[in-house]
Amino acid sequence: MFKTVHRHLGKVVAGAAIAVAGTAVMVGITLPGSAGADDAGGTGAGQSAQAGQGQDQGQGQDQGQGGAAAQPGVVEQAPAEGDTGKGRDPLTDDETERVEKLALDRRMLRSGENVEGDKGPQRITVDLADPETGELDDPNAPRRAEVSFYDYKDDALVTKTVNLDTGKVEQTDTQHGVQPPLSRDETVEAARLLIADRLGAGLKADYKDATGKELTTPDQLMLNSMVFRSNPGTPAALADCGEHRCLRLFVKVKNGPWIDSRDLVIDLSARKVVKAV
Secondary structure (H helix, E strand, O other), rough: OOOOOHHHHOOOEEEEHHHHHHHHOEEEEEOOOOOOOHOOHHHHHHHHHHHHHHHHHHHHHHHOOOHHHHHHOOOOOOOOOOOOOOOOOOOOHHHHHHHHHHHHHHHHHOOOOOOOOEEOEEEEEEOOOOOHHOOOOOOOOEEEEEEEEEEEEOOOEEEEEOOOOEEEEEEEEEEEEEOOOHHHHHHHHHHHHHHHHHHHHHHHHHHHHHOOOOOOOHHHHEEEEEEOOOOOOOOHHOEEEOOEEEEEEEEEEEEEEEEOOOOEEEEEOOEEEOOOO
16 A cells, blocks of 8 residues: 655546546546557648648649640549458558548638647547438448547537548538547546646655655656536636536556556646646
């Protein structure tokens, strides 16, 4: 049993006790370094952005030729299909990568913003979509995927339905005040903000007590996260949570104890840390 440290804001607690409590309340578990490259939000966005830049440059060269005959419009080549599944098979890695590129149009890449403040919205999930009602008994029904992004520019959840057979975006849905489970990148960014904030002093002190080392990066921790929404008893500084993307972190030293930081909330939209109690 690990000794409880009372003098710091983040308290080192017995691993078994908080693990049981955390399991009962945590919506999504995201462990830094445990996810594959496919979970790294923004990868697809960067690749699409590069493709878009190439198209713009091609158009500029055509226009600069002056008296030359007008050239056909430049059409960006669709992503390669790669390995594909059939029917209700789970999405393959190639399909997941392709559908993200198809869903990210130039407007979203230019105007959207991810959790780190870079261009392009934050990818949350890519899932196989349910067949439409009239296609339930059709073995040759088209495969579709739903791609969800969180746009930190205007705190919007954008979900796009992409037909994998045609490569077309068939539906786009934009919602505000909807908070899906957090992605790994969002959880890691929240830990980075907490470590850099003055309210993270207790967490860093407890980490040093447990390991004898300084806590400087999220990579030194195992992280779980849970979306936080404001309620009538919430401090005024967190009143926007629910419209904003806010979370609580559940922190564990790698190969060591849990550190209780549940009294702190990280507002990713405002990029601030607030004491909730």
